[in-house]
Amino acid sequence: MTPTKTDSLSRDSLFRMVRSIPGAAREVWRGKQAAWQASAQLRHPSRDLAWEAEMAETLKGEVERLLPGTETASARHAKSAPLCEEDCIILEEVKTLTAENNRSNITRTAAYLACYDQYPELHWALLAHMVSRNGGYHMTDLQSNLMHNLQNQTDREHMYRLLERCNALIFQDAYPQLLLYVNSRRIGRSCFHLLSHFHVSAFMTPIWERFWLERCxxxxxxxxxxxxxxxxxxxxxxxxxxxxxxxxxxxxxLHNLAGLNHIVFPLGRGKGLAGRVIEHFGKLDERIMFGKGLYAMLFGIEQVFTQVLEFAHSVPHRGSRAEYWPGLFTTSMEGMVKAEFYSPELLEHEWMPEGQRLYSPELLSVWKDTPYEPITRQDWLQNRDSLGHLSAPRRPWLFEMSHEHRYGMLKTALAHDAKTLLH
Structure with a gap:
């Protein structure tokens, strides 16, 4: 049988892919070296996280007294003081604002930053803003040209629902807490007796009451x-x-292969990335330790903090990776690379020329608002298993992620190209 032109193109593409494998291996080694060097340069100066160890131990004891079956828990459950008119107004306003801002990843992410800007002592709000940006990127990655052939549409939708559900649920629980603090500052008295009206875990009540007094x-x-x-x-x-x-x-x-287990914080647009990799999303303890490491990196390292905050204020979140790497990504389908295979291009070029970049759409152009069934209201605080995590966060040593994140794209591109050849 005479070889066809298509057969010849497939062989050429296969050879190009095979030739790219040694380059990918070299990329890993270079990336590790560069990450250590960049992390060392960024690590100083450090910022004081002002951890109060004695206060943490005291709060552990207060939380333990709230566990089911204790006298304190029974007394708090039975206590339901009538609300004053001002409290009722605050409750309605918080419910309304939470519903309005929980429409999409875009509105949630902006709402977190607004809280931080108003009261910078709310460190978690800035951390949540940056993690929520990543949630948006991961959602749009599912519809990018690197990943479009790696899953069918049904699997993409299931994955989207997981990412969106986590993003929406955390906002639904945390945003009312932030707003109660905002209202407490506004009126000059604690509003944290209202936490239970939003089905917030009893775990958070002594934490907020102490924060109102100590601002830790x-x-x-x-x-x-x-x-x-x-x-x-x-x-x-x-x-x-x-x-x-x-x-x-x-x-x-496959999503771990593609780098969706990376949480990255841009150090300016088109510049480096700081971040961490979570290996086991399904493990609660690992997610908590991961979050603590991200917090210590963001607020415990001066260069990371200042550059990330500048990025957050200067680049509006729309869910496209073009926001932080415009030299690699585009939001325009007309300006995206038309090549059938991507891995050789990513290995040969650090940046992609205009009109030849990877497609990373804006979130609202590919995913619409998603309704959900009613949420269960049980309190997760049933034992003391998580109290050990109420300990000082530690700054990571290796956190510069530019090369590792780009290598994640290269692995995705290799998987995409292999799938293309097999079909």
Missing amino acids: SSLLSVALIINEQNYIESRVVQHPYFQKEVLSKPAFH
């Missing part, structure tokens, strides 16, 4: 990390739907 930002941030990861544990991570349709499927591990 790092302790509040760690507590919120513990709270929010426990909040999504039964509602998303262990939920039968997500276990069956996402977490137990091989396609979920």
Whole structure:
């Protein structure tokens, strides 16, 4: 049989892919070296996280007295003081603002930054803003030209629902807490007796009451990390739907291959990336430790903090990776690379020329607002298992992620190209 032109093109493409493998291996080695060097340069000066160890121990004791079956828990459950008119007004306003800003990843992300800008002692709000940006990027990655042939549309939708659900649930739980603090500052008295009206875990009540008096930002941030990861544990991570349709499927591990387990904070537009990699999303303890490491990196390293904050204020979040790497990505389908295979291009060029960049759409152009069923209202605080995490966050040593994140794209491109050749 005479070889066809298509056969010849396929062989040429295969040879190009094979030739690119040694380059990919060299990229890993160079990336590790560069990451260590860049991390060392960024690590200084450090910022004081002002951790209050004695206060943390005291709060652990207060939380333990709230566990089910204790006298304190029974007394608090039985107590329901009547609300004054001002409290009723605050409740309605917080409910309304939460619903308005929980429409999409875009509105949530902006709302977090607005809270931080108003009251910078709310460190967690800036951390949540940056992590929520990543949530938006991961959602649009599912529809990017690097990943479009690696999953069918049904699997993409299941993965989107997991990401969106986590993003929406954390906002639904945390944003009312932030707004109660905003209102407390506005009227000059604590509003944290209203937390239970938003079904916030009893874990957070003594934390907020102490924060109102002491303003220990790092302790509040760690507590919120513990709270929010426990909040999504039964509602998303262990939920039968997500276990069956996402977490137990091989396609979920493909997302780790693609770098969706990377959380990256841009150090300016088109510049470096700081961040961390979470290896096991399904493990509660690991997610909490991961969050604490991100917090310590963001607020414990001066260069990371100043550059990330400048980026957050100068680049509006729309969900496209073109926001932080405009030399690699474009939001325009007309300006995207038309090549059938991407890995050789990524290896040969650090940046892609205009009109030849990778497609990363804006979120609202590819995903619409998603309604959900009613949320279960149980309190996750049933034992003292998570109290050990109420400890000082530690700054990571290796956190510069530019090369590793780009290598994640290269691995995705290789998977994309292989799938193209097989079809």
